[in-house]
Amino acid sequence: MLDIPSSVRVDVEALLAAQNHMGVCDAIEQYAPVGKPDTMTAPHFPKVAGIDSTVPPPAHTVAPASPAPAPPSSPGAPGAPGTLIQDRLAGWVSDLTTLHELTERLARTAFMDDALHEVLRAGAALVGARRGLVVLEPADGLGPDTTVGLGLARADLGHIETVPRGATSYGRILDRTDRTGEPEVHADLLSEDGLDPRHREVAARLGYAASFALPLATEAAGRLGAAVWLYDEPAEPVERQRHLVGLYTRYATEHLARLLELERARTKSRTIAEELxxxxxxxxxxxxxxxxxxxxxxxxxxxxxxxxxxxxxxxxxxxxxxxxxxxxxxxxxxxxxxxxxxxxxxxxxxxxxxxxxxxxxxxxxxxxxxxxxxxxxxxxxxxxxxxxxxxxxxxxxxxxxxxxxxxxxxxxxxxxxxxxxxxxxxxxxxxxxxxxxxxxxxxxxxxxxxxxxxxxxxxxxxxxxxxxxxxxxxxxxxxxxxxxxxxxxxxxxxxxxxxxxxxx
CATH class of the missing domain: 3.60.40.10 (PPM-type phosphatase domain)
Structure with missing residues (x-):
């Protein structure tokens, strides 16, 4: 064990064992300092763009694995505990910085269409996809209902809409009776058993082999829609990517809910003006x-x-x-x-x-x-x-x-x-x-x-x-x-x- 002040109380071996199974916010919560830390030795993690460092992991992020004993290593070796801790902390800072930049860009959007495109671009960067679509369909039924694509032409979106709703990722998310935030993951669509024939045909025609979908929903805003990102090859996001995109979509849903109310107010005002x-x-x-x-x-x-x-x-x-x-x-x-x-x-x-x-x-x-x-x-x-x-x-x-x-x-x-x-x-x-x-x-x-x-x-x-x-x-x-x-x-x-x- 390294000579770390007792006020920090971080078990290095446990940290090393869990480093590949834990998201940034999980780890910060798990290893938060106990008591009053030293001014110079205790790490301070800022709140970035409204993201609390102690927020519990989203529902689609698996719980951290149980700590396991780590093999001893010399302090100066490349895999020494001190070096790994520094690398892990650097990764956390990088993740938080990325989320800060993406949420700042989203916050600057003032219209629904711009915000939906920004959500698609940011989500694609976080999960490593190239294409995707957002289906906006508020659960209250008051609209507006729309579909926006990233890397997909209008004709491509039309092909996707020919797939039976119950066979699509966004359709299953929007038709849920509960409000769970569970993702829809299809790591290899074309090899799945029971895949709808029309879905298989459209996927082959448009050239995507995997998909990852998340609901745009929170307890306060309700369910507004669903976002789907498409991969050209069989793939799926790792736990760290799922955690980050989950945090981002929570913030995005709240922002979209505010824009939705504003858009409805604008529509009513325009309608009244036209009627007069x-x-x-x-x-x-x-x-x-x-x-x-x-x-x-x-x-x-x-x-x-x-x-x-x-x-x-x-x-x-x-x-x-x-x-x-x-x-x-x-x-x-x-x-x-x-x-x-x-x-x-x-x-x-x-x-x-x-x-x-x-x-x-x-x-x-x-x-x-x-x-x-x-x-x-x-x-x-x-x-x-x-x-x-x-x-x-x-x-x-x-x-x-x-x-x-x-x-x-x-x-x-x-x-x-x-x-x-x-x-x-x-x-x-x-x-x-x-x-x-x-x-x-x-x-x-x-x-x-x-x-x-x-x-x-x-x-x-x-x-x-x-x-x-x-x-x-x-x-x-x-x-x-x-x-x-x-x-x-x-x-x-x-x-x-x-x-x-x-x-x-």
Whole structure:
């Protein structure tokens, strides 16, 4: 035995005998110091990324083997107890460092799809696999249900889904009535007796020969799904790998549970916002209409509307309420409904419509402000009278011109004691399209406002002649050109609204 301070109380021979049968956290718990250790000699193992060094081993990790006497060796030999202890401690530190890095990367994911891909990549690194899939299927049945693959194309996932559910590792895990965390291990799939013929066929076709599956479940979060990693050759993870991936999946499940609640809240907010907007645009003689709406992950307060008015007129409006989330969506719904009422009563005077809306906002939503634009259109005469409150000017797109409509500078609603601004009247030519939009189109581009306006103008001027007769195609072209590289579809704090009206 080495001369180790008695306060540490580590049986070296027992440690050597159990070194190949014990996970890092098991060993730290087994050989924790008793009493108050010496400052310089007692090892201190930090908590890394929320992982307690005294956490008991997961259910899928076998218990340490009973200590057995170890053959004596000289202190200076390569296999001496001191050297082996140092190597083992170095291995523990390495394992904890790896878990820290992987959990830190997972914690930085803010969306469910990104988190699922990160879980697959980290798990594959821990168990030594190259491919895998995660099946998200919350036990409460509220969804969302999805399957994400690593190294597997969509067609490959489709082939796997043709295997009877009860014959797959993830199917057996998800169909369990209990909440055990036992893994599903198939070290040599193709040689197993009783393997489902379709499973054997798919495995041979995709080229995997072994699988290791774990439930994504904890007592607090319940069962969210299952993760499966696939090996190209017959193989299975060793006990140390199982222990580490078990610790990681526990943390990952808690993180996924938080993202799941957030995703559900986002979905509800988006659904409510969409329901508060017009389900369809009206058909009015002499004008064609199209609208495009992109909402942020938390739901925003941007709106659009088009409503028929007496004597064949048409009211067009877009606007934005400050803030985001459920409260902004609710405020947007109230303002839009009120604006419709004011437009029916006095739509021919856009200034009066916005003045009434400003008074309502100041009395009922004193903590908010809003931008808005209302246009009274007479399609038969191709005449438009509009007023704007802190809103960007409309854009006229035609064969011979692409220009912004000159509007007076005005403050947003709710910013002044009494809002008022002069209206503007103009007449679009036959075949021209008037595009009105919210500021989110400019802000989401990430450019300064002057450059964003220049990009918008260039996009409108570059509309191909073949689609100038289709206001929907014009709106799509402008949206994708101003917001390239998927920014038109990516989640953002900025809502985007475009309303296009083509006059015949």
């Amino acid at each position: 907007l017009p389900p369809r645009l009206p058909r009015v003689a002499g004008v064609q209409l199209a609208a495009r709406h992109r909402t942020g992950p938390r739901g925003g307060g941007d709106w659009y509307d088009a409503l028929p008015l007496p004597e064949g007129a048409l009211g067009l409006t877009v606007g934005s309420v400050t803030g985001s989330g459920a409260s902004a969506v609710a405020a947007m719904g109230r303002l839009r409904a009120s604006l419709r009422a004011y437009a029916v009563m006095e739509g021919e005077d856009p200034v009066a419509v916005l003045s009434d809306l400003e008074l309502l906002l100041r009395l009922t939503e004193p903590a908010r402000s809003a931008t808005a634009l209302f246009a009274y259109c007479e399609p038969a005469l191709r005449k438009i009278v509009l007023a704007g409150a802190g809103h960007s000017p409309p854009l006229v797109i035609g064969e011979r011109r692409t220009e912004f409509v000159e509007t007076s500078l005005s403050a947003p609603l709710g910013m002044l004691a009494c809002w008022e601004a002069p209206s503007v009247e103009f007449s679009p030519e036959p075949g021209e399209t008037v595009l009105i939009y919210t500021d989110g189109l400019l802000h989401r581009s990430g450019d300064p406002m002057d450059r964003a306006f220049a990009r918008l103008h260039a996009a409108a001027a570059g509309v191909p002649r073949t689609i100038r007769n289709d206001p929907g195609a014009i709106a799509d072209h402008v949206l994708h050109t101003v917001l390239p590289d998927g920014l038109d579809a990516a989640d953002s704090d900025e809502d985007v609204v475009l309303l296009a009206a083509r006059f015949e």
